Amino acid sequence: MYKFFLYLVLTISYLGLAKALSPSEIGVQYLQNEKGFAKILKDKSVSVILMDTHTTGFLIKTYYQKYRVISNYDNIEEIIVRTSREFAKKNMPNIGLSLYRKLDNKEEFLPVPPGSLYIGNPEYGEWRTTKSGTVKWIFWKAYKDFPKYFGWGKWRPTEPFFQGLRSSQSIGQPYYGLENEFGRNGRITRENFPHFFRSERSKQISMKDLLIEYFKENF
């Protein structure tokens, strides 16, 4: 019994020390759920886009998410956080979507296409009729790089898109666009977040091929 107790103390000491001193624990913040964004991001105006997710571990999984954070005028940075299992699973379909927005200390947590915070806000742009006759949201010149930051590519929001966004927000439903252009299965997200969708990542390999590859490499 005494030896078992000693072994238990040793194991707990190791886990505690390893956790405190592990390089993976230093500098990576933990995000329990969307409410935790406010603790990590202190800027007054901020928009957070989920770029990538990553899972490590064999039996006990650790979940990481990579975000693009656009704050203030044109400050853009990428951050990696460790998240809870529930939050990571919940947001698996929300790649390329904005999970958190804050404007003048007013927070929004609903997953919506990136840049939704600024659409319809005359401080950032205006509705303009294009040559084809459709009305689209165009940012002022000072914010001309915003579409690039949001991963829009050549796509620009239309009025029906904006109305769809507003109705989704009013009922508290995540919004993926009029034709589901955004999100994991969205065309625009796939084009502008290629890192997440790169072919080798989703490549399925059979056990037979895996063994053949192994023997080729090792013998």
Add this chain to the structure above:
Amino acid sequence: MAEIFDRLVIRILLAGFVCLMIYLYRYAHVIFYPSVKRQVLKKINPAENPADALHLFARVVGIAIIFSSVAFNETSGFVLSLFHFAVWGSISIVLYLLSLYIVESIVFYNFDYTDEILKRKNMSYAVISFCHAIVIAYLTKTVMMEADNSIVILLVLWLYMLVIVGFSVKYFTFVTKLSFNRLLIQKNLSLCFAYGGFSLGAGIIIASCFDQEHYDITVYCIQVLLKTILSLIIFPIFKKGIVYIFPIKLGDGHEGTVDLDRQSIGYGFYEGCVFIAGAILTTMIVNRIQFGTIYPFF
């Protein structure tokens, strides 16, 4: 041809210099062990006292192991390389003998060298001392190589190594069923083989903990500590596993037989081998598993 001959001459001269250093070691040994002055400085007769021969020549093996860590760099000049060897060789001799003195003071706190080796010719004591000499030499060599010609780092790592070794020798009582002091007085050989296996195993584990890349001494020391604790967690699993897979029979049902069987030389071999096998497998689990990058780059 001239160049090849020149290199051969240099090698022979350096071999002679190493012999000179070993000669110096003989006298250094007397400083740390004044009680053996008569034995070390006169001609040794192994047949008269095999325990003494083993005790003394174990240290010669040890010093040879340590010297193997010092490199000659002939490109910087022959004399300078000799000077470098002399300096680092002398430091290694001092550290080695000091380490042995400290570790033996901990393990043999109840025993005296003169009584056990010179008077009682205790072979069990000599074998344990032999194992200490080899293990300490191996660890000092590892520490010297990690220090990479920095005297400050060498002193820090050496002290650190001594602390870990000091704790590890005390760990023996937790993992054996043999009574160390009682059996050593009885000159019991099972004890020396069991303890020998344990100390060699501990040496392998500690050396593997120290043997890693380092850029920052603090981070390095933390990593060594973590690996040592991890080894303490993994080692009992292998020990229990091997004992479970290869069960041994002790006693024939008569009262007191089990205790006698444990003191047999066979039991000593058994425990010693289990310790060494467990230690080698522990180093594999602690050092040979690649988890890839820890930091989440993606």
